[in-house]
Amino acid sequence: xxQVKQSPQSLIVQKGGISIxxxxxxxxxxxxxxxxxxxxxxxxxxxxxxxxxxxxKKEGRFTISFNKSAKQFSLHIMDSQPGDSATYFCAxxxxxxxxxxxIFGQGTTLxxxx
Amino acid sequence: xxxVIQNPRxxxxxxxxxxxxxxxxxxxxxxxxxxxxxxxxxPKLLFHYYDKDFNNxxxxxxxxxxxxxxxxxxxxxxxxxxxxxxxxxxCATSRGGARETQxxxxxxxxxxx
Numbered sequence: 001x002x003q004v005k006q007s008p009q010s011l012i013v014q015k016g017g018i019s020i021x022x023x024x025x026x027x028x029x030x031x032x033x034x035x036x037x038x039x040x041x042x043x044x045x046x047x048x049x050x051x052x053x054x055x056x057k058k059e060g061r062f063t064i065s066f067n068k069s070a071k072q073f074s075l076h077i078m079d080s081q082p083g084d085s086a087t088y089f090c091a092x093x094x095x096x097x098x099x100x101x102x103i104f105g106q107g108t109t110l111x112x113x114x
Numbered sequence: 115x116x117x118v119i120q121n122p123r124x125x126x127x128x129x130x131x132x133x134x135x136x137x138x139x140x141x142x143x144x145x146x147x148x149x150x151x152x153x154x155x156x157p158k159l160l161f162h163y164y165d166k167d168f169n170n171x172x173x174x175x176x177x178x179x180x181x182x183x184x185x186x187x188x189x190x191x192x193x194x195x196x197x198x199x200x201x202x203x204x205c206a207t208s209r210g211g212a213r214e215t216q217x218x219x220x221x222x223x224x225x226x227x
Contacts, residue, residue: 032213043118043204043218044157051213089156097212099145099164104156 004092006105013112019077021108023090026071030092034102035064035075038087047088048075080112117141118219120205126225127195135190135222137205146188147216148180149204157204163188164210192224200226 006023013019023033034049050057050064050073057064063076077084090105119138127133137146145164149157161170163182177199179191192199202221208214 034215036218041220043206043221045218046215049213049215093212095212098210099162099169100208100211100214100216101159101162102216107154107156109154 004090004103004105006090006108008108009106010109011111013077013080013110015080015082015112015114017080017112019075019080019084019110019112021075021088021090021110022072023074023105024070024072025092025103027092027094028071029094029096030103031095032093033064033066033073034091034093035062036089036091036104038089038107040086044089077110080110082112082114085110085112118205118207118217120203120219120222122222123220124223124225126227127192128227129197130194133192133195133224135192135203135205135224137188137190137219138186139205139207139217140186141207141217142185143207143217144185144210145208145214146182147206147208148178148188148190149206150199151202151204151221160190195224195226197226200224 004025035047036044037047038044048059048062061078066073088108091102121136147162148160151157160174182188204221205219206216208216
């Protein structure tokens, strides 16, 4: 129940294409779903996050789609660029957590080809 | 401008030789976390502090200890590093709360010989 399952493990997209990464969770106590982006040799950084009271959040080329009934959420990267090549982690945290402990998905390595 | 600073960036130690990794923050955040990240894997939470309150994950080996002498600094001590402890160690901070952003440092790459 604590897990967040992420797919695919790796993804290759052509420049200008759409990258889609999916995550699923079981624990209905989760109420915050961030996506972190990590470049090689760097720490993860928050990319975008969503709460379960909205179905979609968009920031520039990045969009989170959230399906509460299916307990799934996904990251869409529009007009993917080589600079987007990185590892992406979805995560979840519980509303009861005062420490903001995150449960991470397994990660998706994205390669955007020029 | 660095907000979460980790030192050293690379650490080489010998099998069984104690090592300490350092993290400092300029954000004045309540919570500090230590994660272990192995190649092609997600960060794995080892423990975290909420102010002075220490929270250990159930599956964190006893070989890993932590100290937080003040708000700004947190240390990760590996008492007897094994080959399996070679990894990237990430420090992160947040204000606390379920929807607060975690800010990660650049990590310390530990190599055990």
